[in-house]
Amino acid sequence: MTTRKVTIRFGGVLMMALLALLAGCNGKKEVQEPVNLKEVAYEAFIYAYPMMEQVKTINGMFTFIGMKPNIVAMNPRYPMDNVGQPIVAPNLTSMTGGLFIDISAGPVTLEIPEIKDRYNVYQFVDVFTHNFYYLGTRTNGGEAGRFTFYNKNQPKPDSGASTPVLMEGDHAILVNRIDIKDRSELDKVREIQQGIKVVSAPSQVRTYPEYDEEKAYSPAFVEYLNELLTEVPEAEAALFERFAAIGIMNKVELSADDLQKIQAGIDAAFATIQAESKNLDVGNGYAGATEIFGTREFLNGNYLGRAAAAYFGLWGNSKEEANYFMLFTEGEGQIRFAKDELPPLTEIGFWSVTVHDENILVEKNEYDSYVLTMDQMKFEEDGSLIITISSTPQQGNWLFTPGGSMTILIRAYQADPNKIGSYVPPGFYSSGVGGHIKPS
Known part of the structure; x- marks a missing residue:
């Protein structure tokens, strides 16, 4: 067990996590509650793992398909042309595309065309990997429209010009799917794809983390959360108070023995994730x-x-x-x-x-x-x-x-x-x- 006093930073306000009450000026010493670093690391790695997997995947999209922030990237290939390609579980009935949304410097407005003659879906995934918003056949009947993405630190956009969409964090990914029956529809679907575009976005974006597998499975994994998040989610304040002990949204000094305990927690957490996947x-x-x-x-x-x-x-x-x-x-x-x-x-x-x-x-x-x-x-x-x-x-x-x-x-x-x-x-x-x- 390691004991420590933790300083936690929430939205720029410093709070001292006092683990015992001080008796004013009566000379009594502060009592510190033990912190089990292995348990904290175990819990924090399970929390962070999907976010790091998303960083890995988005880095791959940056590298292999040239995706850039706030620029729509559509795949114009006919789905069956992906047969034989090294694509895991390719969808052979639809044409696909995506968008990496960065609202760190201000809201981003997406425009979509009307698509009522075929199934289509716009799936929006936030930095935590939550599906936070949908458009398409099921949710808005394939109607055209403009949608402005913003977070709570930014003014709510004018709903008269577009539909405001509140998101957590600075980054999100859009996955788009448009069904196609056969090659005779290829030009038509490509034209639909061209109608999906960003019409307003800030000129600046925030640097996105680079994925490193060795780092992701080491005590340095905490840096991914520190890079991705600008503030603690309100619903998870207590969770991040515990995470602060290993350096998440906080600066700490850790000994070699501390790092060993954290690594043990990481290893145990990943084994638990693998075991849980078998329960699917x-x-x-x-x-x-x-x-x-x-x-x-x-x-x-x-x-x-x-x-x-x-x-x-x-x-x-x-x-x-x-x-x-x-x-x-x-x-x-x-x-x-x-x-x-x-x-x-x-x-x-x-x-x-x-x-x-x-x-x-x-x-x-x-x-x-x-x-x-x-x-x-x-x-x-x-x-x-x-x-x-x-x-x-x-x-x-x-x-x-x-x-x-x-x-x-x-x-x-x-x-x-x-x-x-x-x-x-x-x-x-x-x-x-x-x-x-x-x-x-």
Whole structure:
């Protein structure tokens, strides 16, 4: 155990965390409460892990696709042209894009066009990895508009000129998805993409942290929070009081022994995150993440769930928008859905099935068989559905696999939020065996 007196900085106001009451001038000494640095580091790393994973991903976008702050970056490629590329779990039915929002020097205004003839979604993720705002088919009916992003330290924008959107922190990421039916619509969707633009933004931005893996898993991980945050979230003041002991939003002097204890806490926390990610099994071998992506209010202090979600994959949608069920399996066989085993959807909902390799990549095949969407599926007379996955073409609903290890991914959009949390897809049955193949 280490004892220390902690000075914490909240919004520029210094507060001394007195761990015992002083008896005025009567000469009594201050009593200090022990601080368990390993426990503090354990808790703080779980809190910080998704934020650091986001820093890693955004750095990758800066490097590999040339994304820049407050400049819309759209991918003009037809989705099927991403087959064979080193893209994990590519969406083969939509064109995508993004925007890194930096409001550190002032509000940013985004303009979007009307899109009513196809599904589209604008997902906004804040610095904490919360899904704090949505636009698109589900939320605003695909209407055009202007939306100004600001934080509580800035004046609220005039609602007559645009819709004000309050966000936490200085940074956010927008993930955009626009459905496309076939190549004949390519020019039309590209034109829609060009209508998504930033119409107002400050000329200056704040330096964004550079990701370093060694730093992220060492006691220096606290620097990421110190770089990302300009103030402590009001709802988490008590949490950050504890975090101050290891240097989060605070300056401390730590001995070699202190750093060892902090490293032990980090190692234990990461092991816990990895173990928790295995609890995402929803049944029949599928991993699902329907309850660990969402707003700050929805997650309600579930920091371990938020970390497991980041380990599973960043920027998953809130369950009202989209849900994913992933099965690692092998061989050839079928998935058989009874009528009441189909994904529960709202009236505008839809779903799809994709087969990937064991690394969740999509490899080219001679049949151009990669994805089945709901409008392509052929249902039995009783409303049930059979999907065959094999190395040779089959009648009905068929997807290609070369055999061996594979990943089956079910995507359900606009699901019924009251039912999707308990939904379990039917298992994969190997040909000639009739039993479920458990994931490796």
